Amino acid sequence: MAERAFKVSHLAGAASAALLLALSFGTLGAVVWRAEAGQALGPADWAAIRFTLLQASLSAALSVALAVPVARALARRNFPGRALLLTLLGAPFILPVIVAVLGLLAVFGRSGVLAIALGWLGLPPVQIYGLHGVVLGHVFFNLPLATRLILQAWLEIPAERFRLAASLGAGPGDIQRLLEWPMLRAVVPGAFLVIFLISMTSFAVALTLGGGPRGTTVELAIYQAFRFDFDLGHAALLAVVQFTLAGAAALVAFWVAVPGAIGAGLDRRVERWDSRTGALRAQDLAVLVAVTLFLALPLVMIAWRGAAGFVALPLGVYEAALRSVGVALVSAAICLVMSLSMALMIAQLRGRGAGRVIEGLGYVTIAASPLVIGTGLFIVIFPLADPVALALPITALVNAATSLPFALRVLVPAVQQVEAAHGRLADVLGMTGWARLRLFLIPRLRRPIGFSAGLAAALSMGDLGVIALFADPGSATLPLALYRLMAAYRMDQAAGAALLLLGLSLMLFWLFDRGGRIDADA
Amino acid sequence: MLTLEGIRLTRGDFTLSADFQLAAGSRTAVIGPSGAGKSTLFDIIAGFAAPDTGRVLWQGRDLTRTAPAGRPMSLLFQDNNLFPHLSLYQNVALGISPALKLSDADKARVQQAITRAGLSGLEARKPGALSGGQQGRAALARALLSARPLVMLDEPFSALGPALKSDMLRLLEEVLEETGAAMLMITHSPEDALAIAPQTIVVTDGRVCPPAETRALLADPPPDLKAYLG
Numbered sequence: 037m038a039e040r041a042f043k044v045s046h047l048a049g050a051a052s053a054a055l056l057l058a059l060s061f062g063t064l065g066a067v068v069w070r071a072e073a074g075q076a077l078g079p080a081d082w083a084a085i086r087f088t089l090l091q092a093s094l095s096a097a098l099s100v101a102l103a104v105p106v107a108r109a110l111a112r113r114n115f116p117g118r119a120l121l122l123t124l125l126g127a128p129f130i131l132p133v134i135v136a137v138l139g140l141l142a143v144f145g146r147s148g149v150l151a152i153a154l155g156w157l158g159l160p161p162v163q164i165y166g167l168h169g170v171v172l173g174h175v176f177f178n179l180p181l182a183t184r185l186i187l188q189a190w191l192e193i194p195a196e197r198f199r200l201a202a203s204l205g206a207g208p209g210d211i212q213r214l215l216e217w218p219m220l221r222a223v224v225p226g227a228f229l230v231i232f233l234i235s236m237t238s239f240a241v242a243l244t245l246g247g248g249p250r251g252t253t254v255e256l257a258i259y260q261a262f263r264f265d266f267d268l269g270h271a272a273l274l275a276v277v278q279f280t281l282a283g284a285a286a287l288v289a290f291w292v293a294v295p296g297a298i299g300a301g302l303d304r305r306v307e308r309w310d311s312r313t314g315a316l317r318a319q320d321l322a323v324l325v326a327v328t329l330f331l332a333l334p335l336v337m338i339a340w341r342g343a344a345g346f347v348a349l350p351l352g353v354y355e356a357a358l359r360s361v362g363v364a365l366v367s368a369a370i371c372l373v374m375s376l377s378m379a380l381m382i383a384q385l386r387g388r389g390a391g392r393v394i395e396g397l398g399y400v401t402i403a404a405s406p407l408v409i410g411t412g413l414f415i416v417i418f419p420l421a422d423p424v425a426l427a428l429p430i431t432a433l434v435n436a437a438t439s440l441p442f443a444l445r446v447l448v449p450a451v452q453q454v455e456a457a458h459g460r461l462a463d464v465l466g467m468t469g470w471a472r473l474r475l476f477l478i479p480r481l482r483r484p485i486g487f488s489a490g491l492a493a494a495l496s497m498g499d500l501g502v503i504a505l506f507a508d509p510g511s512a513t514l515p516l517a518l519y520r521l522m523a524a525y526r527m528d529q530a531a532g533a534a535l536l537l538l539g540l541s542l543m544l545f546w547l548f549d550r551g552g553r554i555d556a557d558a
Numbered sequence: 559m560l561t562l563e564g565i566r567l568t569r570g571d572f573t574l575s576a577d578f579q580l581a582a583g584s585r586t587a588v589i590g591p592s593g594a595g596k597s598t599l600f601d602i603i604a605g606f607a608a609p610d611t612g613r614v615l616w617q618g619r620d621l622t623r624t625a626p627a628g629r630p631m632s633l634l635f636q637d638n639n640l641f642p643h644l645s646l647y648q649n650v651a652l653g654i655s656p657a658l659k660l661s662d663a664d665k666a667r668v669q670q671a672i673t674r675a676g677l678s679g680l681e682a683r684k685p686g687a688l689s690g691g692q693q694g695r696a697a698l699a700r701a702l703l704s705a706r707p708l709v710m711l712d713e714p715f716s717a718l719g720p721a722l723k724s725d726m727l728r729l730l731e732e733v734l735e736e737t738g739a740a741m742l743m744i745t746h747s748p749e750d751a752l753a754i755a756p757q758t759i760v761v762t763d764g765r766v767c768p769p770a771e772t773r774a775l776l777a778d779p780p781p782d783l784k785a786y787l788g
Contacts, residue, residue: 464626
């Protein structure tokens with residue numbers, strides 16, 4: 037439209053984009069300014085860089101390699117519980133990292149299930165802390181993601197091609213060569229890079245399962261420089277390193293086509309005629325049982341051990357839980373306002389340069405590390421106010437920025453779809469501005485809004501990142517309180533707190549998601 | 559009077575050109591094969607697409623740069639004429655106030671239009687609980703209420719059965735008579751054109767012919783139209 041008035045003001049969208057820009061690049065500016073130029077990277081810093089790259093490469097490679105057989109089994113088998121397994125594969129996304137870590141310790145740790153089993157065989161327990169543990173944690177979170185990405189690509193191979201292959205008498209080997217390898221070549225590099233990026237910027241796994249001179253990531257080194265040495269210049273220098281590494285990886289990831297992470301329609305299945313042999317059935321069964329155990333056992337252990345510790349939780353844990361719920365609700369609200377206003381702006385500027393820039397900006401925070409943002413915010417706020425007193429608002433804000441890319445992934449296509457269906461009707465009726473938002477867009481977008489808010493609330497509820505930098509004992513969130521219980525080896529109480537955290541995260545997600553669905557007229 | 563003056567719009571290798579006038583209160587059908595440019599023509603008149611050159615005028619006033627809501631027309635689409643989350647009453651009332659801010663007099667008028675369309679008693683229902691015919695009636699009730707001087711319809715009844723369709727055409731005719739509005743209706747059906755539109759515009763290959771008398775046109779169609787009608 038040549039000169040028509042904006043349907044919905046771009047003010048909120050532009051302000052959100054500016055805030056995001058300030059959070060990701062403004063804080064980086066502060067960090068660069070503070071990073072003393074003369075200071076060089078010491079041997080420990082180089083070790084942290086090497087360890088970061090090594091663990092991220094291993095985590096991504098293992099996740100993708102293990103995901104291929106799982107996705108193949110899910111693509112070609114139909115069995116009772118398949119839908120449940122698919123849900124389980126989606127669960128780690130809103131599962132608090134610290135809860136999962138506790139579950140993994142209960143299975144793979146020194147006194148875990150695996151150690152007990154090995155003990156019966158007369159073998160020593162496996163060592164979980166260090167490289168193993170960090171990679172194990174990352175694989176636990178990213179194997180499901182990789183499986184979903186690859187499964188999606190598998191199901192996008194047209195069914196006709198499998199029929200054609202079957203009619204030509206192609207066996208499993210031929211189908212692999214003709215249909216599956218080309219698909220994997222297209223999807224695997226993108227999946228690898230996404231997981232590499234996630235593993236590189238993840239903090240909580242490295243904090244709890246890494247550590248020591250041979251198990252420190254750059255993120256963890258920032259935290260240690262900040263928290264233990266209070267060497268702000270050194271922390272800032274490491275933050276610059278982290279941003280450079282993540283930025284480089286993100287650039288490569290944008291260059292290689294990255295597959296969409298939140299896909300629907302995984303409930304289909306490919307009809308296959310080549311895989312009816314007993315050996316292949318047994319192989320798929322083994323793969324599916326193994327992955328189910330790997331994902332479900334830690335959760336079962338949390339529920340089992342947590343139920344016992346639940347009764348003896350100290351009052352401080354409940355106070356922390358209350359703070360966490362507050363932070364999660366505020367964070368979800370901020371994330372929703374920002375992502376919705378940006379999504380509306382992107383949809384209205386669709387196809388134009390400005391729209392694409394805003395959209396790209398929305399995804400920048402995938403690469404931005406919360407600890408870098410946190411360090412920058414500390415530097416900016418320190419001369420003006422006491423950052424520790426602002427720990428909770430800062431956490432809510434940074435969590436909102438971290439959830440934003442996921443909310444945008446959901447909301448941008450939804451806004452486009454809603455505008456395509458009823459946008460013209462609203463145009464003809466002259467519904468602009470607040471009336472358009474109140475009477476048309478928000479009611480039509482209830483489901484995606486509920487889902488995004490649930491996601492943002494659950495992610496914030498379980499986040500252990502910025503809060504670890506800022507908080508004093510009086511303002512700990514539940515994940516931080518849980519981490520402190522673990523650090524003090526009060527494992528029963530930690531399990532109880534983990535169960536509480538898990539329950540609250542799932543409940544927040546469920547409430548928002550459900551709220552978006554109830555009474556929503558299709 | 560609606561005037562399209564030297565309109566040209568090019569999208570890729572498709573060009574639409576139009577140059578014609580419609581008298582106030584006239585009823586015109588638009589007929590032609592798919593992809594010939596009927597919908598593009600509607601988009602230009604309604605304000606969803608801006609022509610590369612030329613002007614759209616209403617009573618001599620230039621509308622070319624006016625937003626859809628500022629133009630003197632109500633529109634009925636093939637579907638999605640009602641918001642699924644709003645009640646029938648609210649959907650009709652949008653014809654008076656896009657923010658649903660209604661005075662008591664407005665409310666009485668909304669109720670009157672709903673009754674006029676034979677929908678009394680269904681005010682609280684949402685579109686999902688209405689039949690296709692009732693949904694069409696609700697959209698017509700809104701057109702009646704907003705009483706704009708031009709009603710444009712894009713294949714509005716193509717999904718309805720014959721009985722419902724003639725029912726809707728009758729209601730449409732009543733709406734047009736009461737408001738004195740002109741009508742422009744895209745249709746695939748020569749019978750619909752004969753039933754309600756004394757004149758017809760043929761669109762083929764991006765060329766918009768000036769309106770011609772419907773009966774004569776269908777009795778002796780030009781080659782392009784003949785090929786389309788079969």
